[in-house]
Amino acid sequence: MADKSAKLRINDQDYELPILSPTQGPDVLDIRKLYGQADVFTYDPGFTSTASCDSTITFIDGDKGELWYRGYPIEQLASQSNYLEVCYLLLYGELPTTAQMEDFRTRVTRHTMVHEQMHNFFRGFRRDAHPMATMVGVVGAMSAFYHDSTDIGDSWQREVASIRLIAKLPTIAAMAYKYSIGQPFVYPDNELDYASNFLNMCFSVPAEKYKVDPALARAMDRIFTLHADHEQNASTSTVRLAGSSGANPFACIAAGIACLWGPAHGGANQACLEMLREIGTVDRIPEFIARAKDKEDPFRLMGFGHRVYKNFDPRAKVMKESADEVLDLLGVGDNPTLQVAKELERIALEDEYFVSKKLYPNVDFYSGIILEAMGFPTSMFTPIFALSRTVGWIAQWKEMIGDPQNKIGRPRQLYVGSDKRDYVDFSKR
Numbered sequence: 001m002a003d004k005s006a007k008l009r010i011n012d013q014d015y016e017l018p019i020l021s022p023t024q025g026p027d028v029l030d031i032r033k034l035y036g037q038a039d040v041f042t043y044d045p046g047f048t049s050t051a052s053c054d055s056t057i058t059f060i061d062g063d064k065g066e067l068w069y070r071g072y073p074i075e076q077l078a079s080q081s082n083y084l085e086v087c088y089l090l091l092y093g094e095l096p097t098t099a100q101m102e103d104f105r106t107r108v109t110r111h112t113m114v115h116e117q118m119h120n121f122f123r124g125f126r127r128d129a130h131p132m133a134t135m136v137g138v139v140g141a142m143s144a145f146y147h148d149s150t151d152i153g154d155s156w157q158r159e160v161a162s163i164r165l166i167a168k169l170p171t172i173a174a175m176a177y178k179y180s181i182g183q184p185f186v187y188p189d190n191e192l193d194y195a196s197n198f199l200n201m202c203f204s205v206p207a208e209k210y211k212v213d214p215a216l217a218r219a220m221d222r223i224f225t226l227h228a229d230h231e232q233n234a235s236t237s238t239v240r241l242a243g244s245s246g247a248n249p250f251a252c253i254a255a256g257i258a259c260l261w262g263p264a265h266g267g268a269n270q271a272c273l274e275m276l277r278e279i280g281t282v283d284r285i286p287e288f289i290a291r292a293k294d295k296e297d298p299f300r301l302m303g304f305g306h307r308v309y310k311n312f313d314p315r316a317k318v319m320k321e322s323a324d325e326v327l328d329l330l331g332v333g334d335n336p337t338l339q340v341a342k343e344l345e346r347i348a349l350e351d352e353y354f355v356s357k358k359l360y361p362n363v364d365f366y367s368g369i370i371l372e373a374m375g376f377p378t379s380m381f382t383p384i385f386a387l388s389r390t391v392g393w394i395a396q397w398k399e400m401i402g403d404p405q406n407k408i409g410r411p412r413q414l415y416v417g418s419d420k421r422d423y424v425d426f427s428k429r
């Protein structure tokens, strides 16, 4: 309930707008009744000042550079928890007991295989398809394979769909990769933990034994954890909007994957590594900084800037430490791309343009360097982001479906098109 309100005056008429107070973050003006009372809309392209829902899942303080999942700071979860436990936390709201964790682990593990007929579905794609293109198609097609978990009105079916998505996304991402390089699909191995199983499905081949390095599995798990949720970002809002019409969860997550692919969002990790490679050597950095500052040049420093973080992205901090650890572990600590990244960060953070616009490295700045060192091609970076974010999308989708106030999402517009006019026949145009 609102205990504060604001007054809005339009043409000498006052309107009272309730102010809602969150548990954290700035107050929110409730404008839901404004159109009905005052016959005006609000205008906010890009939702820069608009809260689209209430949520209990993730909180970001962009000024302090803080990110919490269900109240727990990301740094603690990245260092003390693991991805599957984080999945439980995001989905159910609390850290699990040992028995709850075991039960959850078993449920996820039992769903890692995909329907055998899906293998044929994969084979319909061109080999050179981007793995994100394949994933959008295959995840969307899950609703054609798992009919028994598409009824969104049934809480048990929602639960099964959630577990299926978390369990099968690594399998699907790994299959997309294997298909793109012409290698046979590798079935999931339920003896392995979530991250090790993913690495095994990506890098093992039938011809020889492959042993997952536990340190790399740990780094992989941390990457999953850092990407698991991020409140109402573009892809999550896409999932919520798709879900608000009653679409099934597989269709909604496919929509989220499509949105994530763009270079301003999850596609930035691929674009960032390609940019760092293009820069190549430290001496070329000033040229690229100058381009990023040039209003006539569409070039932007990829992996830099964020709509919400105006201090630093706490995920980038953890990712940078992880990059140092992984590259040292692999004996490539002097990796030239890492050197370019560090120097680029140093120079940009001293530059008036980036300082005044509060542009800092984001999660995508260092993740690609770790993934490349692990052996992933750049085209797999965004699929890895997608599989990590799936749990966040599902948690947000479930929260929305379970909310009795849930309505179809339907923004209004500021129409600036032509006035009403009569159709003109071809002969008279």
Ligand code: CMC
Pocket (backbone or CB within 6 Å): 233, 263, 264, 265, 266, 267, 268, 292, 293, 299, 300, 301, 302, 303, 304, 305, 306, 307, 308, 357, 359, 362, 363, 364
């Ligand atoms: N390089 C150079 N200038 C930039 C950059 C950048 N990376 N990012 C923002 N700016 C400038 C921009 O030109 C604008 O300048 P001005 O006020 O003079 O017009 C100002 O900073 C504000 O930028 P904006 O585009 O209005 O900010 P936004 O909140 O709409 O966009 C962003 C946020 C993340 C899309 C943007 O910073 C960007 O394009 N960054 C590069 C892509 C990237 O790394 N994306 C990953 C985001 S984090 C992970 C994820 O969401 O998936």
